Amino acid sequence: MVAHGGGSYGGNGANGSSSSSSTSGGSGGVGFCVGIGVSGGMAKPALKKGPWTATEDAILVEYVKKQGEGNWNAVQKNTSLSRCGKSCRLRWTNHLRPNLRKGSFTPEEELLIIQLHSELGNKWARMAAQLPGRTDNEIKNYWNTRIKRRIRQGLPLYPSKEMAHFQGQGQQAPSLLLPEEPLDQPQPVARTAIRGRPPLQIPTQSVFQIPGGHQPSSQCPSPSQTPVLLSPQPNHQLKTAFANSLSLFDQTRQISPSTSTLPSPHSPTTILSPSYNDTNIAAAAFPGFALTASVHPYQHHTSPLPSPTGGFFQFSPLPQLLSASHVYATPVEFPSSQMYIRQMQKPMHIPQELHDHEVNLENHGNMSMSNPSLSESNRGIELLEDLLDQTNHQAVPTNNSTSLEQSHTSLLNNNMQENQEHQLKSTDVNGWNPDMGSINVCEGSGMVNNKSMHEELSNFLQSIGSPAVHEEFSLTDGLSMPPLDFSAGPTTSEDSLGLDMQQIVSLFQVEPTASASSPWNNLPSIY
DNA sequence: AACCAACCCAACCGCATCGGA
């Protein structure tokens, strides 16, 4: 294919690719980068292929400096460069444009790639958009070598629940995936033994009972027995919320409430926020269940600490319709940005269809896997395992892989320890207030100063009039307040998922506590 | 030192999409 070296001026396309009657135009109907270029009646030599020389690079750079990007076919016409437009564009985007990051991927980038691939599949360009300075080609190459390695080792590309994730979305899983266990049976969260390693103990504490005993959702107090926190949402409203949530995050989708299918806890929908500048907000939206978002570690590379104007708390888990009998902890997926937001919901009315579904799940004796946010969060752990596993399988670990393994082992251990400590702390300190819902923000682990994040969030909550006290704060009548973009108030939040406070309040039907000086005062009353 | 296999990566290929004429 590539006529490396020797400058293929051979006229006939050098290697058979001339047979391609490319549909992509190519001036004069000539196949891509092949044949005789004719310009102004003067025959030019056949377009060159193969590796670029420094001279060619210089010509292209000079041209782009003067003319800007685009109109690549004009390069060949207006310069001495004998390269087709496609080749010029590729060379520019992959090698010559400024702000390219060269060198091997950092561990954080590797994790992000794995995470993105689990969500997007082979959408290299979209993945590259989440990795500033990296090209789709780089990511693609990296991934393909990873695939080859795993195939050779006879390992699945993803842990099993990654498969479930794909299937849950109705997507076709990548063809090379090798399922290792049935997908239709919910697996205990802790059963993450992969390829012979003892199962991790991590996520079991993610679901635990509210102190005071288990209360089957079938016995949830009816609205008449307890204050109604949310109006029962008709199915259409739920669908509308779902459609809205998708369109808010993924502007490429246009989903109408009439046609959208409500996600079930077994079919989470993962969406990305393209509106968040060069950062990576992977969000799983489950109207009525939970919306989780994670700040990927890459963000923290450039901005290690959340600034008061930056707004890092793009977490809005709002399980308004969850059973009262469960508390969900949502460890954020990546260890470098660990921050836990746990919501305790007071009993509330549950729409019948969701209620039935939940009862059904409980009858199977396992709720943990039914929570999409949990499967989301667990995936992060498994990805770490996955990566670890790969380094373990290196025949002879290089220095890099060894350090990587140590690094991730350390992160994993930290993660487990933090989770355990977190559980103990939260049950002891916070308890369960039957009259008020609460959100607990706990410190996580990792490289980020989460204490700072925690303090900022606390300060913000106080500033908007929330009766937040230290680690625990109450919400008005059990309504959830999304701690999203706390810095901006209701009017400006372009730096945060593209949502503004008004949208959040409207979409999720939440009503924050407002003080006289609170920016929330400008929000319309929903109820 | 030679050989070989695995890995890396730049570049090409084919197709899809978009926008203007």
Place this chain on the structure above:
DNA sequence: TTCCGATGCGGTTGGGTTGGT
């Protein structure tokens, strides 16, 4: 509406490099 050029994207290829034997 159709055509066509420009562009973008994902898949594929094969030469170069590296490391083990």
